[in-house]
Amino acid sequence: MIPRLLLLLALLPAALHVDAASSDLSRWERSLVTLEVNRQGYNHIQPWTRRSQTFQKSGVVIDKRSILTTADQMNDLLLVRIQKGGRGKWFSGKLLWIDYHANLALVTCEEDEFWDGMRPASLMSKIPLSGEARILRWREGKIDARKMEINRARVQVGRQTFIDLMHLELNGEAQGVGWGDPVIDGSRIIGLMEEQESGGALAVPSPFIRSILEAREKEDYPGLGFFNFYWQRAENPETLQALKLENTDHGVIVIQPLAKLGEESVLKQKDVILKIDGYEIGPEGDYQDPIYGRIMLEALGSRNRFAGDKVPMTIWRDGKLMEIEYELPKAEFEEEMIPDELFDQEPEYLIAGGFVFQPLTVPYLKSWGGDWQRRAPFRLAYLKQAIPTEKQEAIVILSLVLPDPYNLGYQDIRALIVRRINGRKIVHLEDVETALKSPQDGFHIIEFAQGDSPGKIVLDAGDLSNATERVLSRYGINNDRLIHRGQ
Numbered sequence: 366m367i368p369r370l371l372l373l374l375a376l377l378p379a380a381l382h383v384d385a386a387s388s389d390l391s392r393w394e395r396s397l398v399t400l401e402v403n404r405q406g407y408n409h410i411q412p413w414t415r416r417s418q419t420f421q422k423s424g425v426v427i428d429k430r431s432i433l434t435t436a437d438q439m440n441d442l443l444l445v446r447i448q449k450g451g452r453g454k455w456f457s458g459k460l461l462w463i464d465y466h467a468n469l470a471l472v473t474c475e476e477d478e479f480w481d482g483m484r485p486a487s488l489m490s491k492i493p494l495s496g497e498a499r500i501l502r503w504r505e506g507k508i509d510a511r512k513m514e515i516n517r518a519r520v521q522v523g524r525q526t527f528i529d530l531m532h533l534e535l536n537g538e539a540q541g542v543g544w545g546d547p548v549i550d551g552s553r554i555i556g557l558m559e560e561q562e563s564g565g566a567l568a569v570p571s572p573f574i575r576s577i578l579e580a581r582e583k584e585d586y587p588g589l590g591f592f593n594f595y596w597q598r599a600e601n602p603e604t605l606q607a608l609k610l611e612n613t614d615h616g617v618i619v620i621q622p623l624a625k626l627g628e629e630s631v632l633k634q635k636d637v638i639l640k641i642d643g644y645e646i647g648p649e650g651d652y653q654d655p656i657y658g659r660i661m662l663e664a665l666g667s668r669n670r671f672a673g674d675k676v677p678m679t680i681w682r683d684g685k686l687m688e689i690e691y692e693l694p695k696a697e698f699e700e701e702m703i704p705d706e707l708f709d710q711e712p713e714y715l716i717a718g719g720f721v722f723q724p725l726t727v728p729y730l731k732s733w734g735g736d737w738q739r740r741a742p743f744r745l746a747y748l749k750q751a752i753p754t755e756k757q758e759a760i761v762i763l764s765l766v767l768p769d770p771y772n773l774g775y776q777d778i779r780a781l782i783v784r785r786i787n788g789r790k791i792v793h794l795e796d797v798e799t800a801l802k803s804p805q806d807g808f809h810i811i812e813f814a815q816g817d818s819p820g821k822i823v824l825d826a827g828d829l830s831n832a833t834e835r836v837l838s839r840y841g842i843n844n845d846r847l848i849h850r851g852q
Contacts, residue, residue, distance in 0.1 A: 529663035590672035590693025640679035771832030782814035
């Protein structure tokens with residue numbers, strides 16, 4: 366009898382721990398939901414094709430009628446449904462708001478029945494940078510809580526943008542966790558799952574989320590801004606001496622200030638940035654953040670700051686200390702020569718005689734797979750680094766050729782940069798359309814970038830229209846072009 370009693374006493378703490386954990390998770394049953402997202406997908410190699418895609422992800426109720434999730438897979442949305450309690454009825458949802466750069470979205474449900482019994486969760490304003498956290502999601506009618514270790518905060522390019530943003534790094538087994546899963550510390554949210562990585566995961570931290578949601582409550586949410594310049598460490602004594610700046614242990618050197626077309630940066634090459642928004646910048650480009658600890662300076666571009674905000678900077682220029690204001694440019698995919706994303710718009714194309722013309726975009730390059738930087742044609746992938754100029758805002762390519770007697774001998778060429786058609790410089794698809802209206806002596810002459818092979822092709826202008834109709838019919842393509850005009 367006594368040995369059995371001792372065994373029960375030994376098991377009691379474990380049982381109490383399980384009950385406590387179960388009780389702790391039960392509060393999330395009225396906050397955590399599953400989203401079923403149906404969206405339009407595109408094949409960027411054959412941009413006229415469409416396919417419906419369905420994904421499931423998590424969301425969390427944050428006020429009386431709003432559900433917070435990430436922007437992942439919410440683009441080109443056709444339908445969203447919401448399920449509460451991990452099982453049962455699916456309710457029709459509606460996208461309220463989305464910011465792709467911040468990777469955040471809000472969804473609602475207009476059916477009062479859905480909101481019965483639901484309880485908003487809270488977002489932590491200051492998060493722990495170590496210790497244990499849990500990632501929650503519904504799985505087979507029960508809340509699955511994945512234990513993770515908080516490693517650190519770090520700055521890196523966001524999943525849905527080209528700008529650097531704050532992230533929370535988690536260590537542990539992240540297999541099976543998904544987009545929008547809340548990361549919790551006890552009863553409050555410290556982040557939303559953004560992506561898995563080797564040995565762990567990255568989350569959008571809750572202080573950043575709070576700042577975005579608070580800004581959205583204002584009438585005109587400006588969107589995120591960013592620091593549009595490149596810098597290097599200010600740690601070489603000879604470099605500092607040449608800049609007439611000695612006896613300093615902080616600051617970074619601007620090596621390339623950038624600006625949007627038609628604008629000029631307030632920063633100049635060889636400026637030394639000593640402070641940003643009152644924070645002293647260390648020689649490695651970091652600063653001491655009151656929430657995140659030592660973190661890279663790019664975080665200050667979105668730390669309670671937005672596009673159009675004027676951020677005070679202390680700089681060293683031409684041997685003098687100066688105070689300037691840096692206006693944060695808005696993060697916009699349209700401003701890039703090679704756009705990173707094409708959210709909520711169909712890919713553009715123009716087909717002429719089986720020759721398929723497209724703007725060069727990252728979604729097109731991603732057709733070569735996750736390792737597209739190495740697998741895509743080098744000359745195209747390298748252009749991702751290009752900065753738009755007044756003479757060259759964008760790039761048009763001949764992406765492929767749909768075989769037809771009209772293009773016999775050219776059917777194997779693809780992924781070539783188009784420079785001129787019939788003597789007209791090509792920057793946008795509208796230029797292709799216009800140029801094809803003006804053949805030269807009965808021929809269309811298409812010239813490609815230097816180094817591409819062939820360097821140019823010559824086509825009979827008289828047969829182009831018939832060949833195009835024949836190609837559309839043969840390959841089951843409804844329209845010979847889709848162009849977003851006026852962009």
